[in-house]
Amino acid sequence: MKPVAVLTTDYLEQRLGHLEERFEQRFNHLESLLIERFERRLAETRGDVLKWSFLFWVGQVAAIAGMLAFVLRSLSH
Numbered sequence: 001m002k003p004v005a006v007l008t009t010d011y012l013e014q015r016l017g018h019l020e021e022r023f024e025q026r027f028n029h030l031e032s033l034l035i036e037r038f039e040r041r042l043a044e045t046r047g048d049v050l051k052w053s054f055l056f057w058v059g060q061v062a063a064i065a066g067m068l069a070f071v072l073r074s075l076s077h
Helices: 009-076
Strands: none
Touching: none
């Protein structure tokens, strides 16, 4: 005859507490990984935006300088 497993309230509460701890540990680990990735991507994006903004303004200054040179040359003739 096979032994019959008896599930007591204490056993179930203990098992549930253990599973809850494992879930919290795993969740906290995944949360920290997600935050780390987000912060890294944000820093990379911030650098890219700064680089492209600088290039945009350099282009704008060059375009304005070219138009100003054209206008001044046209006025002097």
